[in-house]
Structures are given as C-alpha cells and as structure tokens.
Amino acid sequence: MCGIIGYRGQRTAAPLIVKGLQRLEYRGYDSAGVAVVEKGKLRFHKRKGSIQDLIISMPELGGFRGIGHTRWATHGVPSEDNAHPHMDRSGSIAVVHNGIIENYIDIREELVKEGVKFRSETDTEVIPHLIAKYYDGSLKDAVERALKGLHGSFALAVIHSDEDVVVGARMDSPLIMAVGDGEVFLASDMPAVLEHTNRVVYLQNGDIVTIDPDGYRIWDGKGEEVHREEDVVDLNLEDAEKGGYSHFMLKEIFEQPYAVHKSLLGMPINGGPGRAYTGRYDSVKIVACGTSYHAGLVGKYIIGELSKMPVQVEMASEYRYSPHPKGNPLVILVTQSGETADTVAAAREARLRGRRTIAITNVVGSSITREVDHVVYTRAGIEIGVAASKTFTAQVLAFYIVALNLGMAGKTMNADDVREVKQHLRTLPRLVQKTLDTAPDIEKKAKMFKDASSAFFIGRNIHYPLALEGALKMKEISYLHAEGYPSGELKHGPLALITTETPVVAIAIRDHTYEKILGNMGEVSARGGPILAIGDERNHDLAKYSDEVLYMPYAPPIFSPILVGVVLQLLAYYVARDRGCEIDKPRNLAKSVTVE
Numbered sequence: 001m002c003g004i005i006g007y008r009g010q011r012t013a014a015p016l017i018v019k020g021l022q023r024l025e026y027r028g029y030d031s032a033g034v035a036v037v038e039k040g041k042l043r044f045h046k047r048k049g050s051i052q053d054l055i056i057s058m059p060e061l062g063g064f065r066g067i068g069h070t071r072w073a074t075h076g077v078p079s080e081d082n083a084h085p086h087m088d089r090s091g092s093i094a095v096v097h098n099g100i101i102e103n104y105i106d107i108r109e110e111l112v113k114e115g116v117k118f119r120s121e122t123d124t125e126v127i128p129h130l131i132a133k134y135y136d137g138s139l140k141d142a143v144e145r146a147l148k149g150l151h152g153s154f155a156l157a158v159i160h161s162d163e164d165v166v167v168g169a170r171m172d173s174p175l176i177m178a179v180g181d182g183e184v185f186l187a188s189d190m191p192a193v194l195e196h197t198n199r200v201v202y203l204q205n206g207d208i209v210t211i212d213p214d215g216y217r218i219w220d221g222k223g224e225e226v227h228r229e230e231d232v233v234d235l236n237l238e239d240a241e242k243g244g245y246s247h248f249m250l251k252e253i254f255e256q257p258y259a260v261h262k263s264l265l266g267m268p269i270n271g272g273p274g275r276a277y278t279g280r281y282d283s284v285k286i287v288a289c290g291t292s293y294h295a296g297l298v299g300k301y302i303i304g305e306l307s308k309m310p311v312q313v314e315m316a317s318e319y320r321y322s323p324h325p326k327g328n329p330l331v332i333l334v335t336q337s338g339e340t341a342d343t344v345a346a347a348r349e350a351r352l353r354g355r356r357t358i359a360i361t362n363v364v365g366s367s368i369t370r371e372v373d374h375v376v377y378t379r380a381g382i383e384i385g386v387a388a389s390k391t392f393t394a395q396v397l398a399f400y401i402v403a404l405n406l407g408m409a410g411k412t413m414n415a416d417d418v419r420e421v422k423q424h425l426r427t428l429p430r431l432v433q434k435t436l437d438t439a440p441d442i443e444k445k446a447k448m449f450k451d452a453s454s455a456f457f458i459g460r461n462i463h464y465p466l467a468l469e470g471a472l473k474m475k476e477i478s479y480l481h482a483e484g485y486p487s488g489e490l491k492h493g494p495l496a497l498i499t500t501e502t503p504v505v506a507i508a509i510r511d512h513t514y515e516k517i518l519g520n521m522g523e524v525s526a527r528g529g530p531i532l533a534i535g536d537e538r539n540h541d542l543a544k545y546s547d548e549v550l551y552m553p554y555a556p557p558i559f560s561p562i563l564v565g566v567v568l569q570l571l572a573y574y575v576a577r578d579r580g581c582e583i584d585k586p587r588n589l590a591k592s593v594t595v596e
C-alpha cells in the first residue's frame with residue numbers, strides 16, 4: 001500500500017523523509033523514492049526494492065524541502081521508472097501520489113497529443129504533466145486546476161524547484177499534516193512522523209494545503225481558505241507497528257479501500273483461468289467456515305443474480321458427512337488462511353466425489369491451494385487480527401469475479417452485462433473509503449450496545465448473510481451475545497426475546513425487500529426494541545422507523561454488502577473497545593483453525 005511523506009522546515013529533508021518511509025514500510029511496497037529541492041534544483045533518487053536498497057544507493061541530497069514515497073505497484077510493474085516521485089518534462093515539478101486516477105488514460109492521450117512523452121506506465125505521471133501545463137507562477141493554483149480534471153482517489157505531495165513551498169491535496173486517500181517546531185510534514189499516517197511531533201491536522205476530502213516559510217494554509221474543496229483544528233495524538237513509537245491504529249483489526253478495517261483495489265486487479269475475468277469455469281456442472285456448491293461461510297452466502301446471491309446458476313452453501317464441517325445427491329456441482333471452497341482443517345478436508349472430499357474444485361483464498365501457497373483444481377487469490381494483504389475483516393470483503397469481491405466468469409462461460413451474460421458490473425466494481429475502493437469516513441458516527445452510535453447483554457441483527461435477501469456476519473463479529477470480539485436472522489423470521493420465535501434492553505441492528509437497504517424490512521422493524525419497535533438501522537444516504541425515510549441510523553454511500557443493492565460489511569466491522573470494533581475487550585486476540589479463538 002503506497003505511503004507518502006512531505007517535509008518543509010529547517011533541517012535537511014532527505015534523511016527525515018527516508019526515516020518516515022521506513023516507518024510506513026508496514027503498509028507493504030515494492031519500490032521507493034525521494035525528491036528534494038537543493039539550491040533551486042530538483043534532485044531525486046528512486047529504487048525498486050526495499051528502502052534499505054534506496055538508502056545504500058542514495059547520493060547525499062541537501063535541501064530543506066522534499067517528498068518521498070513507498071509504492072505498491074498497481075499501474076505498471078515495480079520498477080525504477082514506475083516508482084514515485086514522478087516529474088514533469090522540465091524536471092522542475094515532482095509529485096508523489098497515493099490512490100488511483102480512474103481517468104488517466106484519457107488524460108494521458110490528450111497530453112501525448114500535446115507532445116508530452118511519458119516515462120512510466122503509471123496513472124500518477126499524468127499529474128506532474130498537468131500541473132506543468134497549468135503552472136503560471138503559483139504551484140498551489142496549478143495543483144488546484146490539475147485536480148479539477150482528475151477522477152478517482154488521491155493523496156498528493158508536490159514540490160517545484162522555483163517555489164519554496166510543499167503542496168498537499170487529499171481526496172478519498174489518507175493524508176495528514178503533522179506540525180513540528182519550525183517544520184511541517186505531510187504523511188499518509190502518523191507513524192511516519194511520530195518521532196518528530198504528535199501535533200496533527202487531519203485533512204479532509206477536497207483539501208489543498210501549502211507549507212511555506214510562513215507556516216501552513218488550507219483551502220477546502222470549494223476553494224475557501226479554512227482553519228482546521230490541530231489535534232495532539234496519544235501515540236508512541238511502539239504503536240507504529242500497528243500503523244498508529246490501536247488494534248490490528250482497526251488498521252485492517254481501514255486498509256480495505258486498498259485491499260479491494262488490489263484484489264480486483266489480481267482477479268482475472270475471462271483470462272486463461274476462464275477455463276476453470278467451463279465444464280459440465282449443473283450448479284455451484286460453496287463450502288466454508290465462519291466468516292468465509294458468510295461470504296459464501298453472499299456469493300450465493302451474487303452468482304444466482306449475475307450468472308443465474310443454482311447455488312447451495314454448506315458449512316465445511318458438515319459437507320464431508322452430508323449425503324451427495326445426484327448432479328455435478330462446481331465446488332468453491334472459501335478460506336482466507338487456506339489452512340482451515342474443515343475446509344481443506346472438504347476440498348479433498350469434493351475431489352473424491354469427482355467434483356471440479358476452486359478455492360478462494362488470501363494466502364499464496366497455503367494448503368487449500370494444493371487440494372483444488374483452480375485458485376482465485378484475494379489480495380487483501382496479511383490479516384493479523386483474529387476477526388476477519390478485510391479478507392471477508394475481498395472474498396465477497398471474489399464472488400463477483402467468479403459470477404462474471406460463470407456468466408460468460410454459461411453465456412448468461414453478454415459483453416455489455418460484464419462491462420456494467422466491472423464499472424461498478426471499479427467504484428468500490430472509493431465507496432469503501434467513504435464508508436470508512438463515517439467511522440466517527442458509528443463510534444458514537446455503538447454506545448447503544450455497550451451495556452446490552454444480547455443483540456439481534458436482521459436483514460433480508462443479500463443482506464441476510466450480512467446480519468449473520470454482523471452478529472458473528474459482535475460476539476467474537478465484544479463477547480456480547482448476538483444473533484443474526486432474516487428479518488421475516490423474527491416473528492417465528494426470536495421476537496419473544498425483544499425487550500427495551502435488546503438492541504436490534506436492521507440492515508435496511510432500498511431494494512425489492514425494503515418495504516418488508518420496514519414492516520419487520522415496526523414489529524421490533526412495537527415491543528420497545530431499540531433499532532439501529534443501516535441504510536444508504538438516499539434512505540431519507542429510515543429515521544422514522546428507527547432510533548438511530550447509520551448512513552453509508554449509495555451502491556446498487558447487489559454491491560452494497562461490501563459497504564454494509566465495513567459498517568458492521570466498525571460497529572463490532574467500537575462496541576468491543578467500549579466494553580474493554582482484547583480485540584485482536586479474542587478468548588478461545590485462533591486466526592487459523594487447523595483442527596477439525
């Protein structure tokens with residue numbers, strides 16, 4: 001995951017920047033680079049590989065302002081050319097970028113027509129060229145103008161050899177400003193600068209900031225100069241290993257925009273592996289445990305909807321011992337670790353039954369990969385917290401890819417259908433980031449559960465598995481007894497347990513079941529059960545049916561499980577934290593369950 005850093009102050013910039021990059025190493029990267037302005041000239045140094053490689057090969061760089069970057073390849077292979085910083089043609093502007101420029105191909109084509117020669121395959125390189133095009137003596141104005149033409153997500157730091165300023169900008173990618181004594185830093189997150197200061201300004205989407213000899217100034221997305229409060233963060237260097245987050249789980253939840261992006265890039269549609277999906281099977285059987293099972297349940301709806309195939313989902317611990325009726329299903333085994341004994345055993349069993357098998361896993365070379373015919377890797381990055389968060393999201397994502405491949409192989413989807421789904425998938429990293437931006441509201445409303453002894457999660461259709469997952473996450477890390485139900489089932493029993501002391505989370509996304517779930521929420525309210533509804537920003541009427549509402553960005557209902565999952569993870573996290581639980585290592589649980 002890319003990390004960026006910028007510095008302007010009275011100390012030599014390069015060593016501070018390199019040290020900051022080392023602190024961002026935990027994010028994962030494959031190349032790194034630094035640019036500084038020394039005596040009015042831009043100088044830079046980049047390397048593929050580790051920061052240590054960068055340091056060893058680095059000439060002495062002077063100057064009191066500069067920028068640095070760790071890159072995790074997305075557009076273009078890891079290489080020195082593709083590493084940041086990227087420069088304009090004249091070599092006076094340098095840019096580091098975290099995020100994705102969605103419309104870079106169009107911009108690149110325009111710039112090429114205007115005579116620009118590109119040195120890299122990256123989306124980022126369009127930015128310095130655009131800034132150069134608009135530069136007229138003010139770097140801030142040129143950055144502002146360039147950003148107007150960009151779609152996607154970015155955190156940027158920019159320098160120019162002729163101006164004593166570092167410019168930063170933020171849109172849907174993390175960027176903070178850390179304020180020291182006579183010096184100011186920009187960074188992807190706090191660990192990069194913790195040893196220098198713990199005064200921080202959290203930049204907001206649309207913000208542009210300048211750092212010059214007079215200090216810093218911030219303009220918001222409307223171009224108005226604004227004041228943002230400085231915060232003092234209560235962190236020490238040890239926390240840096242968790243990237244400044246209080247728990248690995250929180251860090252992993254917040255890594256999801258990148259996990260989604262990276263997973264999407266890594267999962268081929270209609271490539272060579274397309275063969276894996278063509279065969280004489282008549283249905284799909286999904287087999288998994290725990291959270292992966294819930295991802296499988298979501299997958300059932302996705303595959304059913306997109307590729308119109310009959311799908312069954314079974315717990316891995318049951319599959320081995322279940323009868324095997326006639327038919328020839330494609331068996332999909334889902335396990336983030338790839339080591340879960342029940343799931344690995346189920347894969348063997350499926351093969352014994354003569355089934356074609358596919359594994360969805362996050363760990364390259366794990367046991368399951370040796371037991372199946374084909375592997376779909378999610379690329380969520382290492383997950384340390386025992387409670388699955390980003391790997392669940394990546395698994396759900398994998399099911400869109402599997403469904404597309406099945407749809408194409410079975411000719412139930414044409415090129416236009418596929419294109420449409422792919423377009424929606426590309427927006428997900430941004431939507432996940434927007435969902436994460438609602439964390440303060442989730443944190444506030446989590447208080448509803450602090451002293452509860454029991455809670456219910458309800459949802460319908462594709463959101464029913466999310467109710468199960470929300471309840472699992474809650475009990476796993478907060479030790480609060482929680483049950484997930486299809487909301488229509490409440491009145492067939494569980495309603496007897498609803499009292500004023502039993503909070504209910506109602507996933508109420510506006511799909512064809514929306515009116516029904518509102519009715520089910522009415523049944524809860526009539527018994528005094530406090531309701532926390534989860535809806536999207538278009539559900540203006542939801543507040544009338546609930547005590548509190550958590551609003552997430554709108555996505556078409558088939559894609560909203562990804563966003564609802566993020567909300568439920570944060571909710572469980574904040575409840576667990578408020579109840580003083582040990583979040584990363586819940587009692588009795590292990591990350592990898594290698595016994596049956």
Ligand code: M6R
Binds near residue numbers: 343
């Ligand atoms: O590694 P796997 O995905 O196969 O793990 C399956 C379950 O053990 C796992 O999802 C478990 O339920 C998690 N702790 C849930 O957060």
